[in-house]
Amino acid sequence: MLESSGHLGESDVSSALTYEEFGAESARLGRKIADSYQRYEIETTEVDDVDPLPHRFLVEVGKIGLAKFIIKEMIHYRGQVDIILSRPCTYGVFSGPVGGFVPRPKLCVGCLRCTVQHPEFVSVLPNPDRLNLGDSYTTHGHIAAIDEEAKKGMVPVRGQGYRGRFGGPGFDGMLTDMSEIVRPSRDGIHGRELIGTSVDIGTKPMNLSFDSSGNLVGSSPRMFSIQVPFIFDVPPGDLGTRQMARILDSTSRRIDTLICLPAANVLDWEMDSANIVPVVPKSLPEMVSEFEAARLIELDGWDVAALETARAATNALLGVRICFTDGWQEKFSQAVNHGVEVIHLNADLHGRGSDGRFVSDLFKEAHMMLIDQGRRDVVTLIGSGGIVGADHVPKAVISGLDAVALDLPVLFALQGRSHGSMTDRGEVRGTLPRKMTDEWAEQRLANLCASWRDQLLEILGAMGIREVRRLRGEFGRSMIVRQLEDEAFAGIEGYVSGGPA
Amino acid sequence: MTFTKPSQALIDKTTGLLQSGMNARAFGEYGAPEALGDARWTDELILSTWYMAETGKLPEGLNHKTGKSDGGFDRLDFRYLPESEWLEHSEALDTTLDLNRRGDAKRRISIDIPWYGGGMSYGSVSLNVMMSRARAYTKWNSYMSTGEGGYPIELMECKENVITQVATGYFGVEEETIQAAPIIEFKYAQGAKPGLGGHLLAAKAGEEVAKLRGSVPFVSLFSPFPFHSTYSVEDHSKHLDWVETINPTALLAVKVSTPHDVDMVAIGSYYAGAHIIHLDGSYGGTGAAPEIAKKNIAMPIELAIPKVHKFLEKEGVRDRVTLIASGGVRTTDDIAKAIALGADGCVLGTTDLVGLGCTRCSNCEGGPSGRGCPWGLTTTDVELQEWVQPDWAVQRLDNLYSAMQYRLRDILRQLGLSSVTELRGRTDLLRYIGKEEAE
Numbered sequence: 028m029l030e031s032s033g034h035l036g037e038s039d040v041s042s043a044l045t046y047e048e049f050g051a052e053s054a055r056l057g058r059k060i061a062d063s064y065q066r067y068e069i070e071t072t073e074v075d076d077v078d079p080l081p082h083r084f085l086v087e088v089g090k091i092g093l094a095k096f097i098i099k100e101m102i103h104y105r106g107q108v109d110i111i112l113s114r115p116c117t118y119g120v121f122s123g124p125v126g127g128f129v130p131r132p133k134l135c136v137g138c139l140r141c142t143v144q145h146p147e148f149v150s151v152l153p154n155p156d157r158l159n160l161g162d163s164y165t166t167h168g169h170i171a172a173i174d175e176e177a178k179k180g181m182v183p184v185r186g187q188g189y190r191g192r193f194g195g196p197g198f199d200g201m202l203t204d205m206s207e208i209v210r211p212s213r214d215g216i217h218g219r220e221l222i223g224t225s226v227d228i229g230t231k232p233m234n235l236s237f238d239s240s241g242n243l244v245g246s247s248p249r250m251f252s253i254q255v256p257f258i259f260d261v262p263p264g265d266l267g268t269r270q271m272a273r274i275l276d277s278t279s280r281r282i283d284t285l286i287c288l289p290a291a292n293v294l295d296w297e298m299d300s301a302n303i304v305p306v307v308p309k310s311l312p313e314m315v316s317e318f319e320a321a322r323l324i325e326l327d328g329w330d331v332a333a334l335e336t337a338r339a340a341t342n343a344l345l346g347v348r349i350c351f352t353d354g355w356q357e358k359f360s361q362a363v364n365h366g367v368e369v370i371h372l373n374a375d376l377h378g379r380g381s382d383g384r385f386v387s388d389l390f391k392e393a394h395m396m397l398i399d400q401g402r403r404d405v406v407t408l409i410g411s412g413g414i415v416g417a418d419h420v421p422k423a424v425i426s427g428l429d430a431v432a433l434d435l436p437v438l439f440a441l442q443g444r445s446h447g448s449m450t451d452r453g454e455v456r457g458t459l460p461r462k463m464t465d466e467w468a469e470q471r472l473a474n475l476c477a478s479w480r481d482q483l484l485e486i487l488g489a490m491g492i493r494e495v496r497r498l499r500g501e502f503g504r505s506m507i508v509r510q511l512e513d514e515a516f517a518g519i520e521g522y523v524s525g526g527p528a
Numbered sequence: 529m530t531f532t533k534p535s536q537a538l539i540d541k542t543t544g545l546l547q548s549g550m551n552a553r554a555f556g557e558y559g560a561p562e563a564l565g566d567a568r569w570t571d572e573l574i575l576s577t578w579y580m581a582e583t584g585k586l587p588e589g590l591n592h593k594t595g596k597s598d599g600g601f602d603r604l605d606f607r608y609l610p611e612s613e614w615l616e617h618s619e620a621l622d623t624t625l626d627l628n629r630r631g632d633a634k635r636r637i638s639i640d641i642p643w644y645g646g647g648m649s650y651g652s653v654s655l656n657v658m659m660s661r662a663r664a665y666t667k668w669n670s671y672m673s674t675g676e677g678g679y680p681i682e683l684m685e686c687k688e689n690v691i692t693q694v695a696t697g698y699f700g701v702e703e704e705t706i707q708a709a710p711i712i713e714f715k716y717a718q719g720a721k722p723g724l725g726g727h728l729l730a731a732k733a734g735e736e737v738a739k740l741r742g743s744v745p746f747v748s749l750f751s752p753f754p755f756h757s758t759y760s761v762e763d764h765s766k767h768l769d770w771v772e773t774i775n776p777t778a779l780l781a782v783k784v785s786t787p788h789d790v791d792m793v794a795i796g797s798y799y800a801g802a803h804i805i806h807l808d809g810s811y812g813g814t815g816a817a818p819e820i821a822k823k824n825i826a827m828p829i830e831l832a833i834p835k836v837h838k839f840l841e842k843e844g845v846r847d848r849v850t851l852i853a854s855g856g857v858r859t860t861d862d863i864a865k866a867i868a869l870g871a872d873g874c875v876l877g878t879t880d881l882v883g884l885g886c887t888r889c890s891n892c893e894g895g896p897s898g899r900g901c902p903w904g905l906t907t908t909d910v911e912l913q914e915w916v917q918p919d920w921a922v923q924r925l926d927n928l929y930s931a932m933q934y935r936l937r938d939i940l941r942q943l944g945l946s947s948v949t950e951l952r953g954r955t956d957l958l959r960y961i962g963k964e965e966a967e
Contacts, residue, residue: 113538151563188878
């Protein structure tokens with residue numbers, strides 16, 4: 028990504044330039060622009076675990092069986108120490124001081140060679156403690172992926188194909204497209220560094236107007252950019268501690284994004300800054316005047332009077348949070364009609380509205396309402412709820428969002444554990460590692476963001492799309508498994524559109 | 529730590545234990561390892577593949593037909609005839625497949641089984657694995673693709689059954705290996721990482737691998753996406769013309785993944801001169817790939833085959849091109865279902881590796897050890913690659929294909945068909961089954 032920074036400086040040439048001067052001036056300015064460009068990147072460093080997830084596997088070795096085997100080997104291979112000491116694990120599970128008598132399951136990757144090579148006394152089992160992490164939506168697989176991404180800051184890579192179910196509910200039922208030969212860009216592995224992930228927050232006029240003298244009239248853009256299409260949402264449940272706010276604040280500064288925090292906390296903890304989005308109760312709209320540094324302030328719910336009061340009290344962009352509960356469409360329309368610049372749509376943590384619909388449909392409906400009115404660029408749409416995997420970001424953007432807001436992934440990136448609901452924001456209960464330091468936590472979150480951004484680049488690169496802003500609402504660059512099945516299996520006995528139960 | 533080629537005694541000990549352990553597991557002596565399998569490749573599918581590779585026969589008491597992925601092949605079954613109408617099980621049931629349907633002056637190639645071996649490059653797998661597959665496919669009068677990693681000289685003994693792959697990095701592509709091959713395969717994309725190119729990690733690009741690829745040892749090798757000489761179907765046509773000039777008799781295969789417009793890609797390839805259009809679906813792949821790509825980018829092969837088959841039919845060229853499917857094709861039943869959905873045949877990759885002992889642990893790229901597959905399959909580690917001895921591996925694959933061919937004939941006779949070509953596009957012989965029945 029290329030980012031222009033700093034003032035380029037105006038030419039001191041006040042009169043018309045000669046052809047030669049024009050060339051020299053253009054070259055000078057071009058050089059200055061080039062020198063001021065800085066490619067956006069998130070610096071990653073692998074960090075140690077402070078409260079690792081339960082091991083993937085349990086390794087059980089029958090001591091008597093092992094002892095018998097060793098004795099047999101010592102007799103059979105007398106004197107050939109290298110053969111007697113050879114072990115069926117390249118990962119060191121049996122390479123501790125007493126070998127297989129005290130295996131080290133934390134090193135096991137589940138290749139199962141040991142249990143095939145020595146079926147009579149070695150067993151490898153999935154660890155139930157690991158499998159019990161998460162719930163039906165945010166699965167142990169999601170949590171493990173987030174943990175790995177936050178640890179290494181890299182794109183998870185594995186061999187041997189896909190291992191999961193065919194399609195599935197929610198985001199799993201959406202596939203992203205790729206461009207086979209004819210591509211609008213030359214991306215792929217080479218060229219990813221040129222793909223843009225910045226998004227604009229705020230409002231842009233749908234067209235420009237000029238007076239008879241050619242001067243710009245009417246509204247002008249009120250917006251700013253962030254470098255990734257994800258922000259940190261208000262930490263759910265009991266996660267909104269001062270330490271968490273501090274960590275999110277420093278991380279969001281580092282990667283140039285935003286963090287939503289309750290307005291009262293921002294005041295109490297004296298955290299007003301450009302990257303913090305105070306969420307102001309709609310009953311206290313005049314509170315917005317307290318935040319002089321904020322670029323965006325959100326009202327916690329739609330209320331026209333609150334909006335007018337807030338608008339009179341601040342120059343910051345104003346956003347409204349709207350939950351996907353009954354009547355959200357009406358509130359959404361009213362907010363748009365009253366010039367709200369940012370709408371933050373909220374689903375539950377399983378990505379469902381109160382009517383049970385999934386966010387991909389709900390985001391799409393909101394996006395299409397704006398499209399139908401010819402006002403899409405007037406409003407920025409941010410959405411939260413159900414975003415727990417890297418693939419969910421592009422899929423939410425395809426569904427119509429400008430940016431997503433992250434909630435539960437923060438807990439798992441910091442190796443926290445959930446003890447409460449993972450559906451209802453207010454009921455989330457989590458604990459964070461006692462040994463967690465701010466520095467460690469910031470690096471974990473930065474790693475997670477880098478990994479998710481890189482994975483977004485993979486998706487965009489495969490499509491040949493050069494910037495994530497162009498992905499917004501591009502339903503045509505997604506494929507819905509259910510629709511593909513209808514097309515592929517129509518006419519096959521027993522197939523019912525949408526699939527039989 | 530550096531590793532050296534193990535002593536013969538150590539090879540004998542390790543391979544002996546591995547082979548007897550696989551045998552014991554396949555025969556149910558100890559049951560399935562508790563941590564074995566996933567939704568697509570269940571423990572039963574893996575063990576049944578081992579059983580077939582051990583015996584050349586179909587297992588009893590193990591599901592060797594479907595996984596538990598709750599969709600695609602796993603929710604399809606056949607509408608068999610009543611038993612009284614079944615044909616006799618006989619070698620007369622024809623499983624051959626013609627690969628050149630254009631009726632041009634190029635080679636007439638017919639393979640004895642409607643599948644061949646997918647490209648797994650030297651580097652992504654060991655030479656032992658590569659040679660074992662090549663010899664097994666030669667024995668079955670079928671083919672194996674080199675993948676993009678060059679053409680080890682040892683492969684020349686099987687040159688009549690080796691497909692030279694030309695992919696976007698052009699690694700190891702030489703005039704001699706183009707001239708040697710009866711089929712040249714252009715790989716535009718692969719299902720496991722569509723649109724992303726390839727990446728051989730530094731640890732696997734050892735001395736020999738680098739030499740063959742014209743590179744420096746232990747440097748990561750990227751195969752870009754897409755071909756940087758191809759912006760259009762016309763450019764693609766130029767590619768095929770170029771190969772035709774070097775080897776005028778070779779058949780031309782084009783391997784693509786499965787985007788939403790895969791039907792247009794297929795017809796474009798046909799008009800550019802392809803004899804074989806090879807669709808690689810998103811759920812397969814043998815090498816390392818980003819997790820996000822495997823699950824999310826492009827469509828599973830079950831959904832792409834009918835789309836392309838119908839479109840080629842509509843365009844009136846279906847009988848002039850061979851449509852091959854891969855990417856998540858695991859079993860004989862999958863092959864037969866793919867053919868019923870509209871493919872002519874399939875390409876296997878993972879199935880071969882599972883037959884040789886792969887447990888699909890996913891550590892192909894190196895894993896924490898950095899050495900690659902602990903089973904000696906997807907590695908060029910000098911020690912680990914010795915765990916797969918070619919004679920043993922060829923025999924296993926031979927057994928596996930024998931059992932698979934038997935099962936294919938079993939399906940044909942129960943459908944009342946005397947040839948696998950009669951099955952193509954017969955969706956009327958399929959039924960979509962409920963979730964409970966599928967499980």
